[in-house]
Amino acid sequence: MSDPISLAEALSAIRQGQLDPVALTEQCLSRISRYEDRVRAWVVVDREAALAQARDRAVEVAGSAPPGPLCGIPLGIKDIVDVEGLPTRAGSPLRASVPARRDAPLVARLRRAGAIILGKTVTTEFAYVDPPPTRNPWDPALGHTPGGSSSGSAVAVALGMCLGAVGTQTGGSLIRPASYCGVAALKPTFGRIDLDGVVPVAHHLDHAGVIARSARDLELLIRVLVDLGEEPQAQPTPPPRLGVPEDFFLSRADEAVRSVTRAALARLADCGASMEAVALLPGFDELGECHRRIMAVEAAAVHRGSFPEHRAGYGPKLAALLDEGLSTLAVDYAAALAHQREFCRRIDPWLHRFDAMLMPATETTAPATLETTGPADFQRPWSYAGVPAMTIPCGLAADGMPAGLQLVGPRNGEAGLLRVAQWCERSLDFRHLPPLWSDG
């Protein structure tokens, strides 16, 4: 597999009997073997179980019943999500090695749809910001962060170790690593994916979501997890009406990202998209502080039984967050929740004016360091507001690293957002692979 196969292509080939799920799984496992030592995307790969699932799927495809909507597609699952038979380590030395007794409901849905679970991908410690061992495959020297916290999921997809992956986002943990690694991600509306069996970070901010190589592939994954209604007929999507909140996102991006983004916007406009600069709605200025307060308190509530006693087992950034949460007054936390509710209330009419809001996914490309997973400022507002957000790769910056466009839509507007993203994707026609893709 030196040329990448998309999830959509693989699915179609499997259904037509042109691709054997076992062969596809072996290809993925072979890519994992080839690159894993260098990029550290996986916590555990369950080769035997994966091949057994693939053989079952092969039998299914040969049978008379219609195969599931993800039949034979190899996936990775972020290691804060329970997969039956594997421990959920959550990137922490404090987690017990007891295997999960059952799949999280979201994993069970993927499995019932025919997906093959290859194993667990690396997460930052408890999905916060202390850096993981994972490396970004776009830098030949492997000195760039892949972003986080869904670091392993983004890298695994970027290198074709799997065709899609599950991640989670509390601030920017899906959109940022996907953008840094040149792949696509979707964080759906708050509450639309059941978080049972997922290690919590912060109740009012946590989302599960998916990473894949394209918006089309994301749609195939998300339709298994969220009821989006009937798939639209294959008729041409009209050019979208896009809002561009320049103030915040373009002016705060660095010159490299601004330049790639401007080129992408020009291309979309050439293809017929209408664009309008929009002002930000009130509340953006206090959002960062309120988001942090909610996250600190809710994370502290989760860890208060273990943290005081096992402080040394926590990373320095997470420990600082938990200290902050433990000492916060309830009225301050309640005020932050009230700010969030009000922001959520006001954002819907703001978003409904356009088919999507469009902006860079990150303010810089992946920083050339392993000491940080990068800032969440560009992704956090949409986690806070609970509205669907996506990224698709849109170009390479001067440093050779990929940049992502971020698309944001109204609450429960995933289906429309995916249509817009696919229109943009076709218009941009970005085709680049990380240098590591065929190295080695």
Next chain:
Amino acid sequence: MSDPISLAEALSAIRQGQLDPVALTEQCLSRISRYEDRVRAWVVVDREAALAQARDRAVEVAGSAPPGPLCGIPLGIKDIVDVEGLPTRAGSPLRASVPARRDAPLVARLRRAGAIILGKTVTTEFAYVDPPPTRNPWDPALGHTPGGSSSGSAVAVALGMCLGAVGTQTGGSLIRPASYCGVAALKPTFGRIDLDGVVPVAHHLDHAGVIARSARDLELLIRVLVDLGEEPQAQPTPPPRLGVPEDFFLSRADEAVRSVTRAALARLADCGASMEAVALLPGFDELGECHRRIMAVEAAAVHRGSFPEHRAGYGPKLAALLDEGLSTLAVDYAAALAHQREFCRRIDPWLHRFDAMLMPATETTAPATLETTGPADFQRPWSYAGVPAMTIPCGLAADGMPAGLQLVGPRNGEAGLLRVAQWCERSLDFRHLPPLWSDG
């Protein structure tokens, strides 16, 4: 109006041109004049505005367009809900006397439906538990509490000063005063009535609701505020399947209430209702403490700007609550919210086993004191869980005071709950009026 006219009867008579909205409004105003000095149910009665509304409704009835679903029905509005042109005092000396600039959306709905807003009814201070000046009309000596915090709304309906009223409930503030005053009340599912324009007590617990003389009358009111779907065809309701959580509610009620409740249950069983004793679901034991913590913190968040400076302007019980809320740690509040979410999640299957859960509305009849509005233990669980709860009067206890049955249904199950309550109401056939009714 020495015999009471029900809201349903009044509506029907108005529509048939047999009752003039102006005459009905004058009757209500006349009853207010007659009893208000003794019972203190109203903060302000806007006679001129009420009569002007009544004249408009009379014109409407005479016209060709179909009148609204509450055309000509005089109502009282608890004085924590905004009514355009009247100040919202919330039972506090600290509230400004500036008139509200617009109706709360829930009031606007009632008004659009043709209701006549007579004025504002007495609430306890900020809808908490410091006793109001209102008296219970069932005690000829006027020494019994009417309950609270929707004290004025319950008494006004009990004395025919209005045919229905709006109240709110955070713990037991609709069900308890209605039950103590021998009338009916409905607190719908959390979130189903917009609380814009309502002075908040506690965000995660506040509900608006309605008080009237019967379940039939409540249905006419609530259909204007909540979309319950089509009104069912007038076909006989089959005898309901009722769950009776005896442990908690019957065993904790005093002998007087137990005796009235047992008689009512026997009557319902005679009429064909099936009944099954049910165990309580886990979480009841911690519920009181979590409810108090949530209420304390959220009330403190509302009042933190004013309370430290104007402490003397707060009642002693509310001041104690706010002190508690201000010093609570966020992680403890977050734990209480998590308990509430888990309780909400578990209660739905518990409630879905029956058409309704049935229990006494209060543990005693109205206490013979004006020093308390009574305990909320029997009403609080359903505010905490956010599920619909109703009370209908079911009998007089040995002390001559009324007792109420409480019916609880599954989330968003108001329509079914109202059918069960009307079946019970017809079977019980309770017809008693407070001694003050025709005392002149």
